[in-house]
Amino acid sequence: MDLPRLFHRIVLLALSILIVSAALVPASAQSGARQKAPWMNAALSPDERAALVLKEMTIDEKVSMLHGTGLKGLGPVSPLAVGSNGGAGYVVGIPRLGIPAIQMSDAAYGVRQSGENGRYSTALPADLAAAASWDLDAAYEYGALIGRELRAQGYNMSLGGGVNLTREPRDGRTFEYLGEDPILAGRMVGSLIRGTQAQHVIGDIKHYAVNDQESGRNAVNANIDKRSMRESDLLAFEIGVREGNPAAVMCAYNRVNGDYACENKYLLTDVLKKDWNFKGFVVSDWEATHSTVKASAAGLDQEEPGEIFFGGAMKDAVQSGRVPIAEVDDHVRRILRSMFACGVIDDPPLKSVVDVVGGFEVARNIAEHSIVLLRNEQAQLPLDASRIHSIAVIGPHSDVGMISGAGSAQVDPPGGNAIMPPGKGQTKWGKPVWFPTSPLKAIRAKAPGAKVQFDPGTDHSSAAALAKTADVAIVFAYQWEIEGADLDNLSLPEHQDELIAAVAAANPHTIVVLETGSPVTMPWASQVNGILEAWYAGTQGAEAVANVIFGEVNPSAKLPITFPRSEADLPHRTVVHPPRESTTNGEPDDWKKIAAGLPAFQTTYDEQLKVGYKWYDAEKKDVLFPFGYGLSYSTYSYSNLRVITGGTPGGKVRLNFTVTNTSNRTGVEIAEVYAALPAVAAEPPKRLVGWSKIKLNPAESKEVAVEVDPQYLSIFDVDRNAWQLVPGDYMFLVGGSSQSLPLKESVSLK
Numbered sequence: 140m141d142l143p144r145l146f147h148r149i150v151l152l153a154l155s156i157l158i159v160s161a162a163l164v165p166a167s168a169q170s171g172a173r174q175k176a177p178w179m180n181a182a183l184s185p186d187e188r189a190a191l192v193l194k195e196m197t198i199d200e201k202v203s204m205l206h207g208t209g210l211k212g213l214g215p216v217s218p219l220a221v222g223s224n225g226g227a228g229y230v231v232g233i234p235r236l237g238i239p240a241i242q243m244s245d246a247a248y249g250v251r252q253s254g255e256n257g258r259y260s261t262a263l264p265a266d267l268a269a270a271a272s273w274d275l276d277a278a279y280e281y282g283a284l285i286g287r288e289l290r291a292q293g294y295n296m297s298l299g300g301g302v303n304l305t306r307e308p309r310d311g312r313t314f315e316y317l318g319e320d321p322i323l324a325g326r327m328v329g330s331l332i333r334g335t336q337a338q339h340v341i342g343d344i345k346h347y348a349v350n351d352q353e354s355g356r357n358a359v360n361a362n363i364d365k366r367s368m369r370e371s372d373l374l375a376f377e378i379g380v381r382e383g384n385p386a387a388v389m390c391a392y393n394r395v396n397g398d399y400a401c402e403n404k405y406l407l408t409d410v411l412k413k414d415w416n417f418k419g420f421v422v423s424d425w426e427a428t429h430s431t432v433k434a435s436a437a438g439l440d441q442e443e444p445g446e447i448f449f450g451g452a453m454k455d456a457v458q459s460g461r462v463p464i465a466e467v468d469d470h471v472r473r474i475l476r477s478m479f480a481c482g483v484i485d486d487p488p489l490k491s492v493v494d495v496v497g498g499f500e501v502a503r504n505i506a507e508h509s510i511v512l513l514r515n516e517q518a519q520l521p522l523d524a525s526r527i528h529s530i531a532v533i534g535p536h537s538d539v540g541m542i543s544g545a546g547s548a549q550v551d552p553p554g555g556n557a558i559m560p561p562g563k564g565q566t567k568w569g570k571p572v573w574f575p576t577s578p579l580k581a582i583r584a585k586a587p588g589a590k591v592q593f594d595p596g597t598d599h600s601s602a603a604a605l606a607k608t609a610d611v612a613i614v615f616a617y618q619w620e621i622e623g624a625d626l627d628n629l630s631l632p633e634h635q636d637e638l639i640a641a642v643a644a645a646n647p648h649t650i651v652v653l654e655t656g657s658p659v660t661m662p663w664a665s666q667v668n669g670i671l672e673a674w675y676a677g678t679q680g681a682e683a684v685a686n687v688i689f690g691e692v693n694p695s696a697k698l699p700i701t702f703p704r705s706e707a708d709l710p711h712r713t714v715v716h717p718p719r720e721s722t723t724n725g726e727p728d729d730w731k732k733i734a735a736g737l738p739a740f741q742t743t744y745d746e747q748l749k750v751g752y753k754w755y756d757a758e759k760k761d762v763l764f765p766f767g768y769g770l771s772y773s774t775y776s777y778s779n780l781r782v783i784t785g786g787t788p789g790g791k792v793r794l795n796f797t798v799t800n801t802s803n804r805t806g807v808e809i810a811e812v813y814a815a816l817p818a819v820a821a822e823p824p825k826r827l828v829g830w831s832k833i834k835l836n837p838a839e840s841k842e843v844a845v846e847v848d849p850q851y852l853s854i855f856d857v858d859r860n861a862w863q864l865v866p867g868d869y870m871f872l873v874g875g876s877s878q879s880l881p882l883k884e885s886v887s888l889k
């Protein structure tokens with residue numbers, strides 16, 4: 140080792156000993172110091188408190204807050220990382236000022252633990268599943284559970300909150316997002332973040348923005364016009380930021396209109412910080428920072444996971460005048476004020492035991508609100524356990540588990556992957572993880588008097604032979620997704636389409652339960668009696684599915700995403716894949732190439748405003764199951780629409796209408812409100828503008844009121860950089876799905 144490097148090592152080691160020993164100062168002494176400091180006065184605002192701390196900070200302390208300490212496998216790891224709790228990100232604290240470290244963990248559908256500390260977390264249904272509940276309270280509970288479990292594991296920052304709109308359903312992270320509508324997704328993520336931050340944990344919303352494919356995500360340049368971006372992809376973030384007030388926004392890997400998202404001034408400063416008045420900090424996705432001066436000026440506040448650009452290089456840039464100290468102060472102020480605002484300084488997390496039973500309850504409850512009944516011919520469902528003698532449960536691993544979504548969202552299952560041999564419990568990146576929630580056992584428990592037999596479906600003729608002997612055949616089919624790769628297509632893998640067709644041919648009472656993170660095509664749809672979309676249903680998925688199958692739960696969820704008839708109907712023939720030189724192919728020095736910036740390749744969202752159902756509507760393409768669709772064991776009727784435009788607070792449009800339960804079963808209906816804008820607005824045929832979830836007893840009618848924010852009726856005027864309500868006639872449509880809208884009324888708006 141040469142002398143300067145040796146010297147550098149010694150300095151780093153000394154520094155880490157200093158910081159670690161400072162961190163080990165007895166809590167009483169630290170809290171004494173904290174109590175005396177003027178910024179510990181909780182009566183002051185987060186901004187005042189941050190300003191007081193900032194005044195005391197040295198340049199080294201400031202820079203230390205602008206980056207993480209590295210992560211194994213992703214660039215160099217600093218000796219300071221020794222203080223990390225084992226999560227994806229760790230930013231050192233400043234003990235002399237009473238500022239704690241930031242301990243970040245991935246937490247998309249539960250707290251990720253990749254085996255480091257082996258602690259338990261609850262796996263909720265995937266985010267997309269939660270979106271199918273259209274339930275803001277459930278989203279809050281979802282976020283709150285994550286916040287509680289983060290704290291219990293010693294974390295004070297969540298890396299969840301994915302809200303990229305699904306422009307491309309083959310995107311390998313579709314399960315981590317909230318569907319294809321900006322208002323539904325934005326409102327749901329806002330509620331989720333509020334739930335998390337109420338637990339005194341820093342919340343985050345990601346991946347900002349237009350990170351709509353995983354293929355070549357570090358290189359791809361997403362081309363999209365500003366109006367489309369503001370009215371779709373960015374609107375989801377805008378609503379999420381407004382309603383959830385997240386302390387952090389994570390910028391994405393990809394380029395947007397030429398610039399990397401993490402050094403994109405339009406996205407980070409012009410839109411996020413100025414137009415939306417975002418007060419928190421922008422954290423880069425892991426290795427998504429590509430510069431010091433440009434990124435800092437564009438509005439990036441913190442580099443993760445290491446310090447390639449925002450560590451020593453930032454200090455040098457300040458000292459040589461390339462980055463003004465005022466810019467660094469703004470970054471630090473944003474981080475500090477967020478820490479005060481979220482309560483992580485006044486109320487730091489204390490490790491404790493996770494409430495496992497409580498977590499089961501929340502996970503099952505959300506799954507029951509998320510499972511979408513797509514088809515129910517001859518009222519096949521619910522099954523009456525007292526009248527069924529035999530059931531065939533068929534499909535890969537449906538004897539032991541249900542599949543989950545993978546990547547940084549992956550939550551470790553209790554006791555390990557259900558399909559691994561005992562003793563090999565740990566999850567591995569790239570290997571599907573099945574949660575130990577057994578459909579076979581759950582069905583047996585519901586139908587103790589029936590003969591319930593299992594076939595894995597590997598041999599289609601043996602599966603069909605079993606199906607033939609049973610009163611009912613239930614096939615569990617899956618499609619697996621992982622971050623970093625897109626789906627090749629929307630077909631079920633492993634010949635499951637053929638399996639289902641073979642079973643359906645053998646048994647006219649076939650029910651298919653889908654465990655998918657994206658829509659799938661269903662060439663067999665008309666041959667089966669029942670279809671349930673269970674998504675990635677989480678740790679209590681099988682129990683929730685069984686409760687729906689046997690009618691203890693009356694399904695109420697609606698699709699947050701369109702299921703097309705065929706892939707040929709999607710806006711793009713395939714996901715654009717990178718040419719070879721734009722990829723890094725997993726070589727050990729990847730991080731250097733990624734940091735330096737890989738050659739761009741292009742994807743162009745020329746469908747523009749026509750995202751999801753707006754595309755199929757505008758292009759007049761028939762779909763398999765439309766956005767907003769979902770059956771129930773009850774039936775509902777709609778009547779008596781009135782649209783009130785004057786005298787409402789905030790210029791909102793109010794709709795009143797009646798929903799009636801026309802069945803003899805108590806149920807919950809999600810009533811949806813769409814608007815068709817005046818023709819001069821040049822918009823897709825209609826957009827979702829509101830909804831209401833209503834519980835109705837048999838034959839009960841309820842008057843429903845939905846208020847529509849004027850922004851939801853507006854278009855984005857790029858020249859004026861403002862939302863504009865186009866004067867003219869607006870048609871309001873109300874009903875139970877985007878394609879079943881029995882009530883209509885047109886009003887003129889100025």
Ligand code: BGC
Nearest residue numbers: 227245298345346424425547
């Ligand atoms: C993902 C982020 C995640 C981060 C930390 C990245 O690869 O894109 O969503 O939060 O890793 O694990």
